[in-house]
């Protein structure tokens with residue numbers, strides 16, 4: 114490589130730096146701007162998403178600066194003035210960042226992250242922030258769907274590194290899968306970097322290397338105490354399972370015969386037969402692992418057929434978010450300082466009502482019904498509102514406003530944490546297991562209707578009256594401006 118790849122500051126789209134130079138030339142680069150990151154539609158047709166990515170954002174922002182090599186590269190493009198490059202070389206993240214926690218349940222159209230910083234900084238960091246949360250939130254959500262089908266008793270392992278979209282996606286993806294409910298990963302680097310549990314059996318290659326099941330299983334058992342034998346290389350019921358049993362009997366207490374892995378064929382039929390054979394041989398505790406192109410649908414169907422599978426290894430379809438490869442989160446400006454130091458709301462209009470942004474700095478409250486201990490919905494308010502103080506809260510649909518309800522006896526929980534304040538990290542990142550537990554606990558607060566994987570109910574994400582009025586006022590102002598322009 115021509116330049117050492119030692120910083121992620123250039124992990125941005127060219128237009129961000131181009132806009133930054135234009136702002137800088139005009140002297141507005143330091144105006145305070147507020148941007149919010151959100152997605153519109155929950156992926157996979159799910160009823161909720163699980164937020165992941167904050168830890169990597171913190172790592173990115175902590176190290177955010179353009180190195181000498183970065184500046185040299187930008188200089189070599191010939192697009193930027195020396196004064197601007199000097200300004201860039203001194204740029205650090207100096208703003209405030211609020212975010213929902215990793216493991217938080219999140220829904221469409223609510224700000225996941227709010228960035229309040231200089232206009233130029235806010236633009237340059239957009240790409241990396243979206244890149245991180247779009248992928249990690251997608252994988253955590255896919256993992257949660259798979260967990261919900263597999264059930265709490267099943268063991269779930271992430272096996273997808275070989276098929277992920279390159280190296281970074283494997284490790285951050287498997288961490289997200291862990292947050293979403295997986296028990297461990299086959300990726301050893303993720304074990305080292307994140308302290309995640311690692312797990313593994315052996316491949317067909319080992320059976321092929323020794324030419325037969327029996328020798329391969331024996332060699333494995335001579336090396337490791339804990340043994341799971343892959344039984345489908347040649348003939349699952351004719352050779353694989355009988356040889357696994359034979360080796361387990363021969364080694365007796367010298368090994369922990371944890372079970373067998375099936376990786377092809379009709380896994381409902383094979384698992385039932387294999388279970389009978391293991392039980393008859395006295396290995397009633399031995400588990401049956403399954404892998405091979407699994408996802409929530411195949412697991413659902415295998416379970417419906419009464420498959421005797423205790424543990425699942427899921428790779429490709431999880432780590433690549435196979436059926437929906439993008440979350441589609443966006444990052445939109447909601448307010449900006451004017452020339453007099455006052456913050457002014459901004460809005461992005463669309464012909465599609467659902468796509469019109471909600472202007473202004475906002476808060477998101479999760480409304481917990483204290484009687485049922487279940488969530489009533491989310492309530493987006495303006496920054497200065499406090500729904501917790503209300504006795505009776507009106508919640509109404511932000512587009513179809515006639516759909517409304519009143520909630521009493523509730524708790525209103527602000528779901529954002531302040532992560533950075535004026536460039537200083539003020540948040541302590543929780544340990545990974547606490548994040549995973551947090552996601553689990555949150556799912557308990559959700560009614561089952563929102564949790565089914567097919568056609569779940571739509572969780573309410575509502576606007577406060579003030580927020581809605583503000584949005585309408587902004588729409589009207591833009592309309593007036595456009596009409597005036599048309600008249601001129």
Ligand SMILES: Nc1ncnc2c1ncn2[C@@H]1O[C@H](COP(=O)(O)OP(=O)(O)OP(=O)(O)O)[C@@H](O)[C@H]1O
Nearest residue numbers: 376377378379380381382405406407411414415418
């Ligand atoms: N009983 C079953 N019901 C539904 N799906 C199943 C059942 N058994 C296996 N499957 C799934 O069907 C697919 C079978 O894939 P396929 O026929 O391509 O290959 P395979 O049997 O795994 O063999 P190989 O790996 O040798 O190609 C996999 O996604 C597997 O998870």
Ligand SMILES: O=P(O)(O)OC[C@H]1O[C@H](OP(=O)(O)OP(=O)(O)O)[C@H](O)[C@@H]1O
Nearest residue numbers: 272316317376404405406407427428429
């Ligand atoms: O199917 P996935 O959900 O992606 O799960 C991972 C797959 O990776 C391995 O197969 P591979 O054919 O790569 O190698 P092996 O069978 O020889 O181990 C494993 O046996 C699984 O089938």
Ligand SMILES: O=C(O)c1cccnc1
Nearest residue numbers: 272299312313314315426
């Ligand atoms: O340990 C396993 O069985 C494993 C790991 C990665 C991919 N497939 C299987």
